[in-house]
Amino acid sequence: MVGREVSPADHQHKEIREVLKRLVAVGWTLRKEGHWGRLYCTCAEGCLTIPVPGTAKNPGRTARNLARRAKLCPLPEGDPRRAPGGGVVV
Numbered sequence: 001m002v003g004r005e006v007s008p009a010d011h012q013h014k015e016i017r018e019v020l021k022r023l024v025a026v027g028w029t030l031r032k033e034g035h036w037g038r039l040y041c042t043c044a045e046g047c048l049t050i051p052v053p054g055t056a057k058n059p060g061r062t063a064r065n066l067a068r069r070a071k072l073c074p075l076p077e078g079d080p081r082r083a084p085g086g087g088v089v090v
């Protein structure tokens with residue numbers, strides 16, 4: 001991991017702030033990296049990272065894409081946050 005942690009509240013788009021807040025609340029880490037930031041999943045190994053753009057033409061769609069990609073993190077078997085069929089529920 002590189003970069004300092006950043007707050008979801010620092011994002012300029014409300015829709016993206018809300019999805020970032022939900023992910024950070026379930027354990028994702030948000031760090032300053034690239035154009036704006038990068039999300040790191042909840043696994044110890046960090047199986048998944050998601051780049052977060054600082055600006056978006058369509059913030060609602062970008063927010064939905066972030067949430068959808070976050071579901072690709074499988075989480076360990078038996079993790080209470082694991083959704084049926086895999087992925088974290090956000």
Ligand SMILES: [Zn+2]
Pocket residue numbers: 041042043046047048073074075
């Ligand atoms: Zn993961």
